[in-house]
Amino acid sequence: MKITEKDVKHVARLARLHLDAADLKVMTSQMDAMLGYVDKLNELDTDGVEPMAHAVPMSNAFRDDEVGASIGIERALQNAPESDESCFRVPKVIE
Amino acid sequence: MKFQDLTIQDMRQKLLAGDLSSVELTRACLERIKATDSTLNAFITVCEDESLAAAEQADQQIAAGNMGLLTGIPVAVKDIFNTLDVRTTCGSKILDNYVSPYDATAIAKLREQGAIIVGKLNMDEFAMGSSNENSAAGAVHNPWDTERVPGGSSGGSAAAVAAGQVVATLGTDTGGSVRQPASHCGVVGLKPTYGRVSRYGVVAFASSLDQVGPVAGNVEDCALMLNVVAGYDPADSTSVDCPVPDYLKNLNAGVTGKKIGLPKEYFIDGLDPEIKQAVDAAIETYRQLGAEIVEVSLPHTDYSVACYYLIAMAEASSNLARYDGVRFGKRQDPGEGLIGMYQQTRSAGFGDEVKRRIMLGTYALSSGYYDAYYLKAQKVRTLIRQDFLKVFEEVDLLLTPVAPTPAFKIGEMVDDPLQMYLSDIFTIPTNLAGTCAMSFPCGFSERGLPIGLQLIGQPFAEDEMLQAAYAFEQATDWNQRVPEV
Numbered sequence: 001m002k003i004t005e006k007d008v009k010h011v012a013r014l015a016r017l018h019l020d021a022a023d024l025k026v027m028t029s030q031m032d033a034m035l036g037y038v039d040k041l042n043e044l045d046t047d048g049v050e051p052m053a054h055a056v057p058m059s060n061a062f063r064d065d066e067v068g069a070s071i072g073i074e075r076a077l078q079n080a081p082e083s084d085e086s087c088f089r090v091p092k093v094i095e
Numbered sequence: 096m097k098f099q100d101l102t103i104q105d106m107r108q109k110l111l112a113g114d115l116s117s118v119e120l121t122r123a124c125l126e127r128i129k130a131t132d133s134t135l136n137a138f139i140t141v142c143e144d145e146s147l148a149a150a151e152q153a154d155q156q157i158a159a160g161n162m163g164l165l166t167g168i169p170v171a172v173k174d175i176f177n178t179l180d181v182r183t184t185c186g187s188k189i190l191d192n193y194v195s196p197y198d199a200t201a202i203a204k205l206r207e208q209g210a211i212i213v214g215k216l217n218m219d220e221f222a223m224g225s226s227n228e229n230s231a232a233g234a235v236h237n238p239w240d241t242e243r244v245p246g247g248s249s250g251g252s253a254a255a256v257a258a259g260q261v262v263a264t265l266g267t268d269t270g271g272s273v274r275q276p277a278s279h280c281g282v283v284g285l286k287p288t289y290g291r292v293s294r295y296g297v298v299a300f301a302s303s304l305d306q307v308g309p310v311a312g313n314v315e316d317c318a319l320m321l322n323v324v325a326g327y328d329p330a331d332s333t334s335v336d337c338p339v340p341d342y343l344k345n346l347n348a349g350v351t352g353k354k355i356g357l358p359k360e361y362f363i364d365g366l367d368p369e370i371k372q373a374v375d376a377a378i379e380t381y382r383q384l385g386a387e388i389v390e391v392s393l394p395h396t397d398y399s400v401a402c403y404y405l406i407a408m409a410e411a412s413s414n415l416a417r418y419d420g421v422r423f424g425k426r427q428d429p430g431e432g433l434i435g436m437y438q439q440t441r442s443a444g445f446g447d448e449v450k451r452r453i454m455l456g457t458y459a460l461s462s463g464y465y466d467a468y469y470l471k472a473q474k475v476r477t478l479i480r481q482d483f484l485k486v487f488e489e490v491d492l493l494l495t496p497v498a499p500t501p502a503f504k505i506g507e508m509v510d511d512p513l514q515m516y517l518s519d520i521f522t523i524p525t526n527l528a529g530t531c532a533m534s535f536p537c538g539f540s541e542r543g544l545p546i547g548l549q550l551i552g553q554p555f556a557e558d559e560m561l562q563a564a565y566a567f568e569q570a571t572d573w574n575q576r577v578p579e580v
Contacts, residue, residue: 008454015412015457016419016434017450018442027454033513034455038401041471044478051473052480054303054333055289055529061332075196081426088421091433 002035003028098123099259099577103168103316106262110157110167117157117167121150121211124169128213128260131580134241135258137251139174139232140182141214149211156209164323166209172265173252174215175222177296178202181212185298186220186230186248189424189444199296200328201265201307208323216251216264220446221415222272222300224248225515226508229448234505237279238578239544243502246276252310253280257545258580263311263320269301270403271497271522273308274534278497278547281536281576283317283564284310288554289529290335292321293328299414301407302333304526313574314535314565318342321557340558347569348562351385355563356490360396361521367500373538373546374496377567381494384566391490393482396524398475403523404516405459405472411449412456418444451512476527483528483551492563493551495521497534501544521549531557535564536573545573 008028012019019027053059073086082089096105098120109115125143132138146169153167172178175185177195179202184190198206205212219229227235227250235250237243238258245254249266253276256264266273268286277284285308292307299305309320322343327336357378362371382388420426420440427439445453459468486493499518508515525532530551537548548567552560568574 003458007458011454011458011461014461015453016416016437016441017445017453018438027451030451030512031455031458034404035458037513038405038468038472041398041401041405041475044395044398044475046471046474046478049474049477051470052477053473055480055527056333056335058290058333058335063329063332071196076422078196079193079423081420081424090421091428091430091436093433 002032098127101262102313103165103262103311103319106168111162117150117153117211118147120167121146121169121213124213124261131258131260134580135236135238135254136233137217137235137255137258137260138171138214139184139186139217139251142181142212146211146213153209153211163207163209164319165205167211168209169211169213169261170205170263171214171216171255171261172202172212173218173249173267175218175267175298176202176265178212178215181215183215183298184231186218186232187444187446187449188231189418189440191231191425193423197296200293200330201324202296204324213261216249216255218251219248220449221298221411222248222267222269223411223448223452225271225275225519226503227251227276228505228509229446231446236505237502238580239281240502240542243504243544244279246279246498246502248272249310250276253277253282253284256280256282256310256312257578259577263309263316265320265324266308266310267297268306268308268526269304269407270526271519273310274522274532274547274549275498275519277310277534279502279545281545281574281578282310282312283314283533283535283574284308285317285321285533285557286525286531287321287325287557288531290333291531291555291557292324293326293331293334295328295330301410302414303410304407306526314561314568315343315346317533318346318561337555342558342561345558346562346565349384350381350563350566353386353492353563354490355381355386355388356391356486356493357388358391358393358396358486358493358495360393361495365499366496369540370496370500370546374548377537377548378494380567380570384570389490391486391493393486393524395475395479395482399479399524399527400517400520402472402475402479403519403527405468406476408452408456409459409469410456412453412460415449415453448512479524480528483524483530487553491553492560495549495551497521497547497549501540501542501546525551530554531560533560533564535568537567537571538573539576
């Protein structure tokens with residue numbers, strides 16, 4: 001086994017997902033199969049190979065820090081499950 | 096002539112000649128959708144009132160002599176594009192009630208050229224899937240055989256064009272999501288070079304791989320759609336600021352003297368014999384058209400599925416962190432505080448495939464595993480890209496199958512996610528390498544299912560690739576067949 005139910009539970013917590021006992025079992029076996037498969041990458045010697053973050057040899061697209069057009073507060077809040085004046089509301093964080 | 100038989104060029108001519116108004120055309124389109132979509136389920140949202148209002152305006156534009164590339168022509172887009180004041184669900188329950196507060200750049204460009212956006216197309220949830228079975232809006236049915244999948248994730252985008260519901264659509268392609276459904280539905284689908292089309296306002300899946308691509312009924316219409324959406328956008332810092340050619344201009348340049356490579360790793364034992372036969376015949380057609388065919392090697396092909404899924408899942412787990420029930424989407428709040436709200440919202444809102452990918456991606460990025468999985472995959476990605484760059488020193492284009500089999504039956508692969516992932520083997524490497532590629536019809540199986548051919552072009556050489564596809568289309572009649580829907 002590459003991964004145990006205990007590991008999967010930990011990852012679910014990191015990913016903010018709740019898995020019940022049945023889900024946990026299925027998820028563990030499917031993740032185990034997938035991790036077993038991707039192990040094949042270890043057949044390749046990648047010492048000295050530069051990692052590639054994306055497909056275009058380009059980094060840091062800078063622009064001037066200028067105020068541009070934006071959608072405005074009303075638009076930004078239109079899909080909020082809960083809002084209050086110009087803010088998003090969330091469940092209480094600090095007791 | 097029936098609405099579903101018209102091309103974009105036909106529509107343009109009729110609109111310009113005054114033989115047809117945009118309102119008539121849009122009505123015919125909406126009727127065609129109504130008549131067929133209970134069978135196909137290609138649309139998630141149809142914008143009837145908005146499109147008829149836009150059609151009236153288009154008719155005035157045409158009367159005033161202001162004809163853009165798509166003025167008055169009804170098109171549709173995958174439900175992954177933010178579309179002002181229209182619901183954008185991305186095939187997910189978690190965005191069921193989300194209404195876009197702005198237009199994606201690709202949508203704005205369609206509107207600039209006068210297109211009528213008649214609706215939003217079905218897709219695998221968050222573009223994760225190869226069959227369009229992972230949609231909160233239900234599976235899409237293949238117009239050629241409604242018991243079969245249309246492919247995915249842009250299944251709705253391909254099925255809608257194949258069935259003549261709309262003349263052209265936009266999809267997105269992260270690992271083959273435009274090309275594979277185009278192949279399974281017998282239409283033309285193109286994945287531009289990474290950076291060619293702006294992704295601003297496109298719901299992100301795997302940011303280093305995602306690209307917007309057009310789907311159409313023929314190569315010329317596909318080239319026209321690419322003309323509309325291609326180009327640098329300051330709002331997308333990964334779009335590339337380099338000149339965009341007119342893709343329609345030299346379409347009939349032909350392939351005489353072009354060198355086309357056949358990567359030997361793509362012609363493997365597992366390939367369906369009917370696919371092999373169709374692709375072999377296509378190779379012969381190209382030879383007769385004057386191309387030089389040579390065998391080449393992309394030695395790291397066999398590692399691309401593993402490399403792709405690690406990278407795509409890692410990036411997805413990060414991109415999908417934003418669906419937390421705070422700023423948009425459906426919140427589930429059991430009263431257990433903020434973390435409890437996050438967990439319940441995400442657990443109720445995401446489907447199984449999306450959860451599986453978030454989990455694997457989170458694991459691959461987690462402390463202690465990052466180097467072994469994500470970093471390793473990024474290094475292998477470099478090797479895969481180098482394979483392509485090296486081969487492109489020798490040849491102009493690569494020719495390959497799109498998928499190892501024709502469209503499979505709905506439900507056939509749902510219990511075996513890994514098997515489904517492996518079916519993306521021929522489309523994934525180009526996303527990793529960042530080159531352009533396209534799929535177009537090259538035959539049919541004995542059961543009457545379409546078979547697609549893939550051409551892979553050099554980065555930013557979409558024009559050369561389209562010319563080669565056009566030459567094939569002119570020499571054959573595969574795209575003349577239409578499904579009975």
